[in-house]
Amino acid sequence: MRVSRSRRTRSETLARIGWPALAAVLTLAFAAARLVRNPRFYFSDDTERGSAGQWWQLGDQLLQGRIPLLDPSAWQAGNYWAEGQWGLINPLTWVIALTARLSESPVLHATAVKLVFLAVLAVGVHLLARSFGAHRPWAALAGVLVPLSGFVVYMDAASWSTDLINVALLPWVWWALRRTVEGRRSPLAYLVLSYLLIAVGYVFGVMMLVVVLVETLVRHAVRRDGARVVRTLLASAWGALLTIVVYLPAVLTASVTERGNASFENLGFLNADLTDLASAANPWVSATIRSWDGDITVGPLVYVSWVLLALPFALPMARSAVRRCLPLLVLGGIVLALVLGPSHMGAIRWPLRLIPYLAICLLVLFAVAMSRRYPGGATPRSFWLSAVLLAVTSLLTWGNGPYAWAAILAAAAVSAAGIVLLHVIARTPRLRRRTAWAALAAMAVTAVFVAGQLYFFPRSPLPSRSAPDSAAALQQVLPDAHGDAIVVGDVEDGWQDPESWDERLLANLWYYSPTEVSNLYTVLPFETFVDDLCIDLRGTTCGDALDVLWSIDETTGERVSDLMSVSTVLAMKDTYPVAPAAPEGWDLVGEGDYTWLFEREAPLPSAGGVVWTSDGVAVDVTAQDDASVTFTVEQTSADGVVVFSRLPYPGYVIDGATAADPVRGWLLTVDVSRVAAGESVTVAFRPPAAPLLAASFALAMVVGAGWLVARGISAARRRGAAARR
Template sequence: MTDQSSRTRTRWAPAVWAALSVVLTGLFGAARVLVTPRFYFADDSEVGSFGQWWQLGDRLLSGRLPILDPHAWQAGNYFAEGQWGLLNPVTWLIAVTARWAENPVVHVTIVKIAFLMLMAGGVCLLARSFGASAPWAAVAGVLVPLGGFTVYMDAASWATGLFNAAVLPWVWWGLRRSVESLRSPLPYLIASYALITFGYVFGVLILVVILVESLVRAIVARDGGRAIRTLLASAWGALLTIAVYLPGVLTAPVTERAGFHVINTRFLNADLSDLMSAASPTATASVGSWWGPETAAPLVYVAWLLPIIPLFLPMPRDVVRRCIPLFVLLALVTVVVIGPSEIGAIRWPVRFMPYVCLTAGVLLAVMATHAFPARVTRRRVWWSLLVLVIATGITYANTPGQWRWLALVMVVQAIAIVAIGYIALTRRIRRDGQRTGLAAAAAVAVSGLLIIPQLAVFPYTPLPKFGVPDSVARMQSILPDSPDDAIVVGDIYAHGGLDASFDERLMGNLWYLSPTRVSSLYTVLPYSTFSKDLCMDLRGATCADALDTLWTRDAETGLPVADLMGVSTILAIKDTFPEAPVPPDGWRLVSEGEFTWLFERDEPVPGAGGVAWTGRGTSVTVVDVSETAVSFRVDEIGDDARVVLARLDYPGYTIDGAEHADPVREWLLTVDASDARPGDVITVSFRPPGLPLMIAASALCAVILVAWPILQHRWRRRAETAPDGLGLSEELPVPATGPDTRD
C-alpha cells in the first residue's frame, strides 16, 4: 500500500509542480494589480488593443470578418495591419469577450494574467523536454514570466508581444515532441498556428531560428527522418506566414514601413554592460527610449537566480549536447538585443528580451537538474557570490543613484544562494529529491519576495498612461448624434490622464466604440502620403495645419479635402486651438466643451467609400457602395475622365471597365474612365493583395494538417516494430543526480 502511494505521488509530482508554477504566476501577476489597479491597462492596451478587440468582436458577432473599412482611412486595411489576428481563434475569443465586457480594465487585466499563466505552463513543459526535473522546471516557469520586459512593456501595453512570448514555449515543446520523439504533431500545429496568426513578427522570427537549428542539427546527425519532420514543420510555418503577412508586405510600399535600412540610434537596444543588470529586478540599465538614455523599468532583467550558475558548472557533455538549441537561440537573441536599433521593419531589438528570459530560464533549470545537489560545493557557492558582487558592481556603475535598492536585492540574493547551497550540502536531509524540492521552493519563494522591492521602485510601466474611462457605456456616449464621417484634429495627447476630457473625446481605437464613424484611429501602417498631408501620427493626432488642409480647396479638383474624404464632423482639440477656429461656409460650430470644439456641416455629405469627385464634363451615378467595392454607371465622359473615390489608393484594388489613374493628392483612389461609354458600369473592388497566394498557402496548410499526423502515426508504428526501435528517439530521461564531486 505504501509503495503504491509512493508511485502515485511520483506520477503526479510533475503535474503538481507545473500547476504550482502556473498558479503562483497568476498570483504574482495579480499582486501588481493590488499596487497599481491599471498595471496591465496602459498605452497601446488603452488606446489600441481594447478598441480593436471590441470592434473585431462586434464584427464577429454580426457574422462578418473585417477586411477593409474606408471610413477608417489609414487604420482600415485590416489584413495588412496584421496584428488584428483576423485568422486567430484565440483573438476571436478575446474580441468577443471584449465586446461583451463593460469594464475594459478588468477585461484586459484578466487576459494579460491568463497569458502569463499560459507562459508559465509552456515553460514548464519545454524545460521538461530538455531534461529538467519537475521542481526546477517549475522554477523556470515562475522566473520567465517575471522577466522585466515581459512585465513592464509587453504585459503592461504591447499585448501581441505578450501573446507571442506566452505561446512560443508551447510551440517549441510541440516541435520537439513531434520531431525528436515521433509523437503527434497536433500540439505543434495548433500552437504554431496561434503564434503566427497573432500577427506579431518577433515570435515568428524566433520560430524560424528554432526550425533552422533543428534542421541543421538533423542534417549534421544524418537523421533523415528528423530532417523530414523538421521540413514539414517549416513548410507549415512558412505557408502560414505567407497567409498572414503577405498583405502587409505587399502594402508596405505605400506606408511608412517602406524601404530597408540598418541604423543604431540607441533606442530600445542594450549594450554589454546593460546585460550585467540581468539578475537585478530593480535596475534600469542604460536602455534609451522616449524618455532619454535611461528607461524607468528593468527592461533587461532576466532572473535573480542567474548568479547561481557557477554552482552548477561544469555541465556534463551529454547535457551540453542536449542543450545546443538553447545555446544557439540564447546567443542569437542576445546579439540581436545589443545590436542596431533598427534593421528594416524590425525596430527596438530589446523586444527580444522575453526570449532571452525563456532560453536562460530553461537552461538554468536543466543545469540545476543535473548538478543539484551532487555537484554543489562550497567553493562554487563562493564563486556564485563573487559573480553576484561583480554583476551588482557593474550595475551600480551604470545606475549609481539606485544603490540602495541594488544593495537590498543583492543581500536577498546572497542569502538565497547561501541557503540553496546549504540545502545541497547539509547532511540533515538525506534524500536528494527532498533537497531538490526544498531548493526549488526556496527559489520560487524568493522570486515572489523580490516583486516587493521591484514594485516599490517601479509600480507601473514607463509607457504612457492616458487614463481612459473604465466604462464601455461611457465611451459609447461620445459623439452620439454627430453625422458620419468624423475626424479629430489637434494634439490628442494634450489632455491624456484628465478623466473629464473623456466626456468629450476618445483616443485611438477607442473611437470604434462611438456611434459616429471616426477616422482618427490607431494603425501600425500609416499611409505615407496621407499621414504627411494631414500631419497625422499613428494614433490619430495631427498638427494645427490639418484643420486648414481639411477646409482648403484642393488645387486639382477644386473641392475641400474634407469633401474629398466625406467628412461631415470635425472635433478640434482646444489645446491646439485655444481660440475657436472660423469655419468656412457650409460648416458651423455646434458646441464648445472644456477641451474641444465640435464642428458639423449644415448639410452632411456621404461618407468615405463612394465617388467624391468627377472630372470636367464627366458624370457618373453610384450604383452600389460597400466596404470593399463601389460600382458606378457612366452617364457622360468629358475632357477629364477621372473619377476620384473617397478611399485610400491601397494595393489590392482592381478596376473592371476602366483603368487605374495616378491618385489625386497622392493618396485618393482615382479611376481613369476614358475608355468607358455612357451606360457602362465600372466596378472598383478590393481584395487583400496576394490573395491567390494566400489561398494556395492556406490550402497547402490544410494538406499538411491532415497528412502529417497520418504519416507520423505510420512512422511511429514502423519504428516500434523495428528490431531495435531504429528511428524512434524518446525524450531523454531526467537523471536524479549527477556524479558526486563534492569537495
Template structure:
C-alpha cells in the first residue's frame, strides 16, 4: 500500500506543483490589479454575452436570433457565443448568477490557465520529457506574454482555445499513436471547436494534417485510419459551428476583408530576439503605435537552448517542429488574410511548440551532454539577443541588461552543476542516472520555477494591465441591470459612448456593447463580429455599437421608399444620444420627447412606444396583413389585401437563413429590412417567415455524421481489441 502511495505521489507531485504555481502567479495579478482579467473585449463583450446566454439557459432555451439586437443578434453566426458548448453554458449560467462580473471572469480564467499547465505537462511528457522539465514548461507556458496580457486579460475565447489545445493534442496522440480510448480527444476537441474561436481550430487542422502525412509516409494503415477518424470528427463539428458564419459573411463587412499587410499585430524577424526578454515590448504595432506589453515574450530561459543541442532522437519531435514552423509563419505573416486577421494571435501556439522542444531537449541532454563549448554558445546567444533587442528598444536598456544578467547567472549555475558533478561521477553513471543526478535536475527545475515567478512579478510591476483599452465598467451586476430598465420597446445609442467611460457616474446613464444584455431594455447597440454592411453603413455603426453624429439624423429622417421615419421601420422607441457627440440638445422629431437629460446623455422616448423588433413594420400601398404570431425566429401573418405595392417589410435584418411559405422574399427595403413580396398571393393566405441557421440541412447532416464517425471509431477499436486478445 505504501508503495502504491509513493508511486502515485511520484506521478502527481510535479504536475501538482506546476499547477499550483500557475494558479498562484495568475492570482497575484489580481492582488495588484483586481480588474486585470476584466478589460476590453472581456469587459464589453464576453461577460455580457455569457450573462445573456445564462439568462436564456435559465429559461430553458438557447439563443438563435434576436431581432432587437439587429446586427449583433445572429448568434449562431457570431460563433463565439458558444451556443453548442456545454462548458460555455456553465460559464454563462455562473455569469447570470454572479454578483460581481470581475470576480466571475477571474475565477474562470485562472481555472483555464490551470488547465493550460496540466495540458502542457502531459504534452511534454508525451513527447519524451522527464517529469521535472515537463513541470517547468507547464509553469512557463501560461506565463508567456501574449497569453497573459492579451488573451487572459481580454480575448477570452482565444485564452480558452490556447489553454485547452495542449490537452487536445495530448489526447489526440494518445488515441492515434497508442490506440487508447478516443474519448479524451473527442471531448477535448469538441470543447475547443465549440468555443467558436477559429484560431484554435486552424491549429488543430495543422496538427491533424501533420499526423496524417506522417503516417501516410510511414504507410501505417492503422494510424492513418485513426487520424482520419479524428479529423472527420473535428471537421464535421467545424462545419456545424463555423458554416453559419461563412454563409452569413456575404452580407457583412467580413466579405470585404482584404489580403494585405498593414503591419498591425504581426511581428518582424527582429522581434524574435525579444522572446527571452520579459520586460521589453518588441516592435508589434497596434492601436496606439508600438504595443506597450511583452507580446513576443516566451520564456527567459530560451537562450540556454544551446546547452541541450543537438537534440537526441530529434525525429520524435517532428510534429512539434511542424507546428512551430507553421505558427512562426503566421506570427511573421501578413496582418490580414481576409477574415483571418492579426496573426500574432498564434503566439500561444508558438510558445507551446518551443517549450515542448525545450523540455525534451533538456531531458535528453542534462547533465550528461553539457559541455563548456555549449555554454559559450549560450553566452553568445544571450549577448546577441540582448544586443538586437537593445538596438530596437534602446530606452529599455536597463530591463534588457537585467534580463541578460539573469540569463548569464542561470547559465553559470546550470553549467557549474552539470560540469562539476559530471566530472566526479563514477563510470557506473554512464549506464543510467543516479538519484543524486535526479536531485540536481530537481534543484535546477525548482530554481527556474522560482525565477519564472519572479519574472512574472516584475512584469506585473511594469505592466499592471493589458495594453488593450478598458472602460472601467462597474463590476456589480445588479447596478448594471438597473440601467435603462424603465424603457418601453427597443432602444439604440447614437454617438461616441467611449468618452467619459472612466467616470463611475457615467454608468448610471448608459452601458456599452454587450453589457447592454444585462439591462431589461432591448438595446441594439451591442457587440458583433459580423457587422451587417448596409445597416452599419446607413447608421455608421461599428462592431461595438458606436455610431457617428449622422446616425440620429438618419433615424429621424423619412425613408424615401416607404414614407416612414427610419426609426419607425426599425421599431425604435428610445434613443440615447451621447453628449460627447451632441453637446447641444438635439431637436426631437415629431412624436418624440426629451425625457431625461443626464451629464453624459440625452434620452429621447417615443410618445407612443412601438412593439419590439421582429414583426411587420410597413406594408405597401393597398396591402394589409394581420399578424398572427411572432417569435425571435419566425413571424406569421394573414394577407388581408394585396394592393399596387405588394411588399411587406419586417423589422429584421435579411440574414441568410430566412425562408417564406405562402409568398416570396423581395429585395430588402433600405438594403437591410427583410421584405416579403405578396404578388399573386390570395387574400386569406397565411404567410410564415422562418429563420434557421444556414445552410441548415448541411448543419444537420454534419451533426448526425459526426456521431456516426464516433460510433464507427468506437466499434473499430473494440473489434481490434477483441481480435488482439484472441490472438494473444
C-alpha cells in the first residue's frame, strides 16, 4: 500500500509539473521554428522602431541611477510618464531595459524577450484553465494554443511588445485573483502580478482586468457572499489606485495631443465582421481585415485555433460547468462585441487587438468543456456536427477570399484529420489515458498547422526596416554630438540599402545615437507641434518642415530652429534632391548618399532653457535640469514674457509668475510682467495631478499591506482555533 501511494504521489507530481512544462517547451519550439524562415520575425515594426530603442534608453537611464520623467530634447516623445508604455515604475520593464542596454544585439534581445513571454503566456493559460476545472492535458493544450493564435503571433509577438506582455500576464493575474477571492489564499500573488500588469502602461490588459473584477464583484454580490465581495473590493481598490497612477497623466495630457480629439467612428480598420470570424479556425488564410496594407491584411489575424471545430465533442456542457465558466463567458462576450464594434472608440482604437483575450476565453472554455465531456461526448452525432461546422466555416472563409481556395482546402483536410483522430481516440476504449492521448494528438495536428504557417506567412504583416543588428553600429550614427538634432524629410528613404544606416536611424532607434535627436516615436503627438512642423508620430516630416525650421517666427523675430535650440539638421535627399540653402550661421558639413548634414557654426545648448525674452526683459538662469528651470528676473516690462524650448505640457507649475499663451502654440511661455526685479521664478514639470498620483500610490500600498496583514491575522486565528479543537 505504501509503495502504491508513493508511486501515485510521484505520478501526480510528474503530471502537475510535466503538463505545464510540456506546454512551455512546445510553445518555445513553435516560436523558435519561425526564426528558421525569418530570423528577425520578432523584430518587426514597433519593436524595431519603438521598443528596442525605448528599452535601450530606459536601461541607460537606470544604469545612471535615474528614472526619466521628461526630456525636452525629445520634444513630443519626451513626456515619458504620460507616454505610459515606458513602464517607469515596473520592475519587469526595468529588467528588460537593463538587459537591452547590456546587449550588443537588439534582434537577439527582443527575440529572447518575446520567447520568454510566450512561454509565460502558455503556463499562465494552463494555470487559469486548471482554476476553472480543466484536466491537466486539456489545460496544457490550451496553454499551447493561445500563444499560437494569429494575432498573438503575427502582431503582438512580432511587433507590439507591450501588448504581448499584457496578454501574457493577464491569465496569471486572473488565476491569482481566483485563488485569492474564491480560494481564500494569500493575496500576495495577485498584488504582485496585477501591479506588473497595470504598470506595463498598455491599457487593453487593464480593461480586461476591470471586466474580470466587475464580473467577480457582481457575481458574489448576487450570491450575497459578503466575504468574497470584500476580497473583490480590496482587489479592485488596489487595481484602481494603481491605474490612476499609471494612466491619469496620459488622460490629463490628452487635451494637447491628437488623442484629445479622437471620435467614435467606424473606419473598418483592424476590426472584424461576422464572416471574418469564420476563419477563426483556419490558420492558413487571411480574413478581410483592413489595415495599413489595404483591405486584406496578409496574416491570419482572427485565427484562434482549429480545435474550435471539435467543440461539439464537448457539448452540451453541464449546468454546473456553465455556472463555473460564467466569468469566461462574460469576458469573452464583451471582447467579441468590441471586436465587432467600431474601429475607433475615442482614444481606444483598433479593437482587433482584443482577439488574444477572446482566444484565452474560448480555449480555456474548450479545455473545461472537454474535461467534462470527453471521451464520452465524442459520439457519431457530435462527429458529424463537427464536420458540418468545418464545411460551413470553410465555405464562409472561401466566400471572403476565393483566391485562397487551395490554402482553405488544405487546412480543411488537416482539420478533418484532426477531428477524425480525436473521434477515433475517444471511441477506442482499450486505449488507456485517452484524454492525454487526445491532447497530445491535438498538439501534433497543431504542429502541422505551424509548419504550414512557415510557408504561407513567414513574416508579420507589419513591416521590418532591416535596421542593423548591432548596438555598436547604431551608436555610430551622428556620433559626434553637435547640440540637439532634428531630421527633416522622409526618414525611411533607403532602408533597403544596409549602407543607408550609416547616415540615419528611425524613430526610437535614435536613442542609440550619442546625439539628442527629436524624431522619436510617441503615442501622444503634440497637436500644434505636429501641425507646425508636419511631423508624424514616428518622426517623419513633410518637405515643408525645413522651411518652417529656418523661417523667422513673427512673434519673437527668431528662427524656429533657434527657438527649438536645434544645432544639427539632417535632411533626407529623397525629399531634398538638391542641397537646401542654409541660412546665416549654418553650414553644410556633410553629404552622404541619402542625407545632407547641416550644423550651426556655434552650437546652442540642448533644449529646455530660456530661448527668448520680450523687449525690456532680462533674466539670469540660476538652475536648470530636464524637469525645471529657475531664473532671476533682472529687468521686466509691462508685457514681458519668457519663452522656453519646451512643449507646454499640462503639469508645469510656475512659482513666482504665471503662464502665458504658448508662442507658436507649442513653446512654453511665462508671463513675468508682474515680477519685480530681483525676484526668482521657478518653472517645474511634474506629471499632471502629481499630488493625487502620489496619494494614490501610497494608498494602494496601504491597501495591499493592510490586506496582507489582515489575511495573516485571520489565518493565524484559524490555525489557533483548529489547534484548540
